[in-house]
Amino acid sequence: MSQNILVCGGAGYIGSHMVRLLRRSGHAVTVFDNFSQGHQAALPDDVSVIEGDLCDPQALVRAFAAGPFDAVYHFAALISVGESVTAPDLYYRNNVVGALNLLDAMRGAGCDRIVFSSTAAIFGNPETDLIDESHRRAPLNPYGWSKLMMEQILADYAQAFGVRSVSFRYFNAAGADPAGAIGEAHDPETHLIPNILLSAMGVRPGLEIFGDDYDTRDGTCVRDYIHVNDIASAHLAALDLMDAEPGAHAFNLGNGRGFTNLDVIDAAREVTGRDIPMRVGPRRPGDAAMLVADSTKARNRLDWTPELPDIRDIMKTAWTWHQAPAYGPFAVERTAERIAK
Numbered sequence: 001m002s003q004n005i006l007v008c009g010g011a012g013y014i015g016s017h018m019v020r021l022l023r024r025s026g027h028a029v030t031v032f033d034n035f036s037q038g039h040q041a042a043l044p045d046d047v048s049v050i051e052g053d054l055c056d057p058q059a060l061v062r063a064f065a066a067g068p069f070d071a072v073y074h075f076a077a078l079i080s081v082g083e084s085v086t087a088p089d090l091y092y093r094n095n096v097v098g099a100l101n102l103l104d105a106m107r108g109a110g111c112d113r114i115v116f117s118s119t120a121a122i123f124g125n126p127e128t129d130l131i132d133e134s135h136r137r138a139p140l141n142p143y144g145w146s147k148l149m150m151e152q153i154l155a156d157y158a159q160a161f162g163v164r165s166v167s168f169r170y171f172n173a174a175g176a177d178p179a180g181a182i183g184e185a186h187d188p189e190t191h192l193i194p195n196i197l198l199s200a201m202g203v204r205p206g207l208e209i210f211g212d213d214y215d216t217r218d219g220t221c222v223r224d225y226i227h228v229n230d231i232a233s234a235h236l237a238a239l240d241l242m243d244a245e246p247g248a249h250a251f252n253l254g255n256g257r258g259f260t261n262l263d264v265i266d267a268a269r270e271v272t273g274r275d276i277p278m279r280v281g282p283r284r285p286g287d288a289a290m291l292v293a294d295s296t297k298a299r300n301r302l303d304w305t306p307e308l309p310d311i312r313d314i315m316k317t318a319w320t321w322h323q324a325p326a327y328g329p330f331a332v333e334r335t336a337e338r339i340a341k
């Protein structure tokens with residue numbers, strides 16, 4: 001059945017892939033975005049767009065006046081681990097206060113379903129190689145804390161107000177829609193795969209790997225990369241779960257395979273056929289040594305199967321996007337401009 005969905009942060013990286021999947025699945029979509037990172041060009045013509053900020057309750061009133069919405073997807077958050085350590089105020093204001101504003105606006109409008117973007121960063125340095133949902137939470141940085149606080153708030157809102165929610169702890173979202181029209185483009189770009197590809201393109205010389213003295217196979221951090229469309233397909237399945245079962249649910253989303261930062265560079269060399277110069281710098285504050293998901297619960301409860309689990313296939317989609325005409329005008333040149341300054 002077609003539903004009316006509000007997507008907060010729908011112009012951003014994961015949000016824009018979700019918007020396309022929702023439209024392909026026959027749902028009506030309204031996007032709420034402050035365009036601090038999102039791109040107008042990432043939005044298809046057949047969605048309504050409301051420009052506004054979650055920290056502005058009046059903007060949220062405007063958004064919900066465009067409803068009623070059957071459910072909200074909430075992707076609008078600050079996401080850089082390193083920045084959160086130096087600017088925790090920004091992270092708590094945007095990711096906690098902003099999300100609380102959203103929850104209260106939902107309650108005011110009688111909307112009781114939300115799918116929330118959480119993160120593997122809530123686990124800190126794990127005690128087991130694979131992290132399942134029962135693993136203890138111990139964030140190492142304000143970004144992780146902001147998401148863990150929201151998971152707690154969602155659990156409390158389920159109890160007190162009957163708000164239904166699904167939180168997805170993404171491990172490392174990566175890749176791009178294979179069609180080449182949308183993909184990852186942050187400004188400044190802080191993530192490993194786009195930084196590697198910008199380096200391969202010669203746009204950003206001087207790729208730096210943050211630390212090679214971790215207790216891992218080659219000393220660099222280990223991450224579990226999951227294709228952005230596979231993240232989106234789990235989110236779609238969450239609609240049915242919220243219908244079937246009230247409460248606050250949480251799932252870890254990854255492929256269950258860990259790659260060191262050097263493995264990822266090797267995969268990029270293979271896929272691009274380019275030289276990728278890099279140097280090793282100091283550790284980045286707030287980084288966990290290793291984050292790899294056990295996603296058995298998502299596979300079982302959501303009947304979810306990743307379609308692009310291989311790091312090389314994920315890398316290929318990212319590379320296709322970085323070379324696509326759609327990418328150039330709003331990402332490469334802006335990044336080059338910033339570096340030139």
Ligand code: UDP
Pocket residue numbers: 081172190191192193195207208209210211221222223261284287
């Ligand atoms: N990283 C790096 N150089 C970069 C960007 C990231 O060495 O230019 C490392 C980072 O320290 C971490 C891994 O790559 O070990 C993944 O970082 P990213 O920011 O992509 O995602 P996160 O795991 O923080 O969500």
